[in-house]
Amino acid sequence: MSVIDIRRPDLMFPDVADKVHAPPIAEQSRDSSKTGDDKRSFVQLVRPHLGDAHSLARWITGDRSGAEEVVQEASSRAFRAIRTAAGARPRAWLLTIVRDCAYTWLQKHQGKPLTRSGFHGVEDKQSGRARACNPSDTTITASSEARHLEAAIFALPAPFRETLVLRDMLGLSYSEIAEVTDGPIGIVMSRLADARGRVIRTIGRKSS
Amino acid sequence: MTDALYRDKSILVHAYLDGELDSANTLAFEEQMSSDRELAAECERIKAYQDLVRKHFPRTEAPAGLRVRIDAQVGASRPTVQHSWRDSWRALAASIVVTAVLASGATSFILSPEPTDTARDAVVAAHIRSLMAPNPIDIASSDKHTVKPWFNGKIPDAPRVVDLAPASFPLVGGRLDVVAHTAVPTLVYRHAKHLISLTAVPAPGRSDSGAASQSTGGYNILNWTNDGITYWAVSDVQSSDLSTFARLFRVTPADR
Numbered sequence: 001m002s003v004i005d006i007r008r009p010d011l012m013f014p015d016v017a018d019k020v021h022a023p024p025i026a027e028q029s030r031d032s033s034k035t036g037d038d039k040r041s042f043v044q045l046v047r048p049h050l051g052d053a054h055s056l057a058r059w060i061t062g063d064r065s066g067a068e069e070v071v072q073e074a075s076s077r078a079f080r081a082i083r084t085a086a087g088a089r090p091r092a093w094l095l096t097i098v099r100d101c102a103y104t105w106l107q108k109h110q111g112k113p114l115t116r117s118g119f120h121g122v123e124d125k126q127s128g129r130a131r132a133c134n135p136s137d138t139t140i141t142a143s144s145e146a147r148h149l150e151a152a153i154f155a156l157p158a159p160f161r162e163t164l165v166l167r168d169m170l171g172l173s174y175s176e177i178a179e180v181t182d183g184p185i186g187i188v189m190s191r192l193a194d195a196r197g198r199v200i201r202t203i204g205r206k207s208s
Numbered sequence: 209m210t211d212a213l214y215r216d217k218s219i220l221v222h223a224y225l226d227g228e229l230d231s232a233n234t235l236a237f238e239e240q241m242s243s244d245r246e247l248a249a250e251c252e253r254i255k256a257y258q259d260l261v262r263k264h265f266p267r268t269e270a271p272a273g274l275r276v277r278i279d280a281q282v283g284a285s286r287p288t289v290q291h292s293w294r295d296s297w298r299a300l301a302a303s304i305v306v307t308a309v310l311a312s313g314a315t316s317f318i319l320s321p322e323p324t325d326t327a328r329d330a331v332v333a334a335h336i337r338s339l340m341a342p343n344p345i346d347i348a349s350s351d352k353h354t355v356k357p358w359f360n361g362k363i364p365d366a367p368r369v370v371d372l373a374p375a376s377f378p379l380v381g382g383r384l385d386v387v388a389h390t391a392v393p394t395l396v397y398r399h400a401k402h403l404i405s406l407t408a409v410p411a412p413g414r415s416d417s418g419a420a421s422q423s424t425g426g427y428n429i430l431n432w433t434n435d436g437i438t439y440w441a442v443s444d445v446q447s448s449d450l451s452t453f454a455r456l457f458r459v460t461p462a463d464r
Contacts, residue, residue, distance in 0.1 A: 042282050050270035050278065068274045075278045146264040167226065168261045173420060174228050192226075193219045200257050 041082045045090035046075060052091060052170045053098045059165040060102035062154060063109075070105050074098040092176040099162065099180055152202035160195035167192055217244075221251055225258070227419040227451060231434055231458060234418050238459070255448065262446075327387050327409055327440065332427055334385035334394065335405040335442040344403055345381035345396050352462075355382045359393045367393040367408040367437075370460040377404070377453050397453065404443040404453055411438040419454045421447055430454045 053074060057067035074097045087093050153161060159181070166172045166180060177188045217240070223229050224237045241247050269275075338344040347358040352369040359366035362384060371379060380396045380403065387409050394407040411433055419432040428447040431440045432454065441454050 039282060047275075047278075050275060051268050054270040054274065055265075055268065068271065071270065071274060072278060072281070076281060079282045143264075145260070149260055149264055168258060169265050170267065171421070171423060173422075174223070174226070189219050189223060193222045196222065196254060196257060197218075200253055203257075203260075 038079065038082050042079050045082065046078050046094055049091045049094050050075070053094055055169055056095055056098050056162070056165060057102050059153070059169070060099065060158065060162060061105055061109075066105055066109065067102075070098060070101045073105075074101045077101070089176060089179065092172065092179045095166070095170075095172075095180045096182075103158075148203050148206045149199070152199045152206075155202065156195050156198060160191050160198070163188055163191040164195040164199070168196075217247055218250070221247060222254065225251065225254055225451075227421045227430065227432075227454075229418040231416045231418055231432060234455070235459065238455070259448070327438065328422070328424070328429060328431070330387040331385065331394075331405065331407045331409075331440040332424060332429065332442050334387075334407065335403075335427065336425075338383065338394075338396075338405065339403065344383070346383040348381040350379050350381075352379060355379065355395065358382060359384075363391050363393055365410070367395060368462045369395060370457060370462050372397060372453070372456050372460060375452075375456050376400075377456065399443070399445050399449055399453065402443055402445040404441055404445060404450065406457065407440045407442070409438045409440065410436065412436050414438065419451065419458075421451065423447065432458070434458065 050071060053071045054067055057070040057074075058064065061067050061070060074094065077097050078094055085093065153164065156164065162181060163177060166177045167174075172180065174185050174188050174192075177192075178185045181188065217237075220229070220233075220237060221241075224234060229237060241251060270278075347355055349355050349358075350373065352371050356366050356369045359382065367382075369379070369382075373379065377397045377399050380398045382396060383394050384391050385394045385405075385407055386392070387407065390410070392407055392409050394405050397404040397406060414433050414436065416435070417433045419430045421428065421430050423429060427442055427444055428450045429440065429442050430447075430450050431438060433439070439454075439457070441450055441457075443450055443453075445453075
């Protein structure tokens with residue numbers, strides 16, 4: 001597999017090395033002036049939020065290179081749909097696509113070892129899915145507080161973790177989170193309360 | 209309504225801290241918290257957790273390599289041979305994206321409406337400009353009895369001015385900003401070494417709403433609506449400090 005075969009839209013996630021050499025999407029457009037508009041829209045609407053997109057992808061996949069694949073795939077989809085689908089809240093729109101891509105990535109990589117995991121976690125090829133670090137084999141450093149917090153968040157079931165990340169890491173409003181996770185605000189509120197409660201109890205146990 | 213709302217205060221404490229309650233419910237919740245020590249303790253635990261998250265997981269840029277790859281993917285425009293299947297592929301890609309969600313009716317009525325980007329951008333720009341100007345204020349005074357009359361005669365309604373010096377948010381002065389082609393009053397408060405701009409934009413007919421927070425370009429922003437006026441607080445103080453400021457401003461009577 002040397003290039004993306006775009007006749008196979010089901011082939012969502014070829015290896016990242018192939019992605020690097022993927023032909024520019026802009027080439028696929030027939031009308032160059034429209035492509036120029038799309039590029040401007042992309043720069044205005046999508047590019048400012050790539051950092052948030054990458055964070056969300058990492059917290060969902062728990063995998064560093066996987067997160068990059070996810071964001072790249074999501075950016076492609078966003079670019080192709082930018083004329084028709086980008087709404088009044090581009091960040092929420094992009095994160096909706098990122099979330100979708102991230103869960104697809106997780107499904108495809110079920111059971112495979114992850115390359116690297118978390119943010120403050122140690123690199124560990126054997127570690128389980130979405131597990132930041134194994135507390136027993138980490139040396140105590142100034143950032144052990146950070147690793148405990150990270151492990152507690154990664155231990156949350158995915159629907160709770162994503163809600164917490166969207167609110168507490170990325171600062172989305174409840175209504176934006178409802179848009180991204182495709183659910184009612186009441187569910188957002190109860191999941192957020194539950195997720196924060198679990199994390200607070202976990203880090204409380206660690207520090208006592 | 210109140211009974212139904214407070215049945216699950218363990219959920220509402222989060223909405224309160226996230227600035228998602230409207231002002232009536234914010235005040236009611238604060239009143240309840242003042243007499244409920246367990247609730248107040250829970251509130252403190254959540255705040256401590258939020259501080260920890262902010263400290264260890266600040267928002268970041270995407271890795272440079274990833275940004276370059278993405279730019280390359282959408283940026284190049286070499287002409288190439290067209291094939292008919294590309295159109296169907298693009299249509300399919302467009303249809304993948306689905307964003308549709310409505311709040312459940314049961315909870316949305318206590319939540320704030322979304323702020324408008326135009327007003328937000330104007331107040332943030334005014335705040336930044338004021339920091340670069342020789343003087344961030346048009347009228348410098350810590351006395352609300354000096355600041356408030358200064359606005360009279362310049363704009364139809366002088367803003368509500370409250371004295372928050374005892375809570376370490378001293379009034380520094382006021383200035384006029386322009387939002388949507390209208391001159392609006394801005395009060396400037398100080399907290400430690402930071403300035404807080406509080407702009408009052410008339411919003412006739414808009415219903416009251418609780419404080420909604422966001423941030424842009426390193427500035428934290430809170431907005432809420434009260435008595436037909438939308439208030440915008442902009443500052444580089446921590447968002448928790450800005451929330452405290454907003455809460456104090458809303459609960460402190462102007463005539464004290």
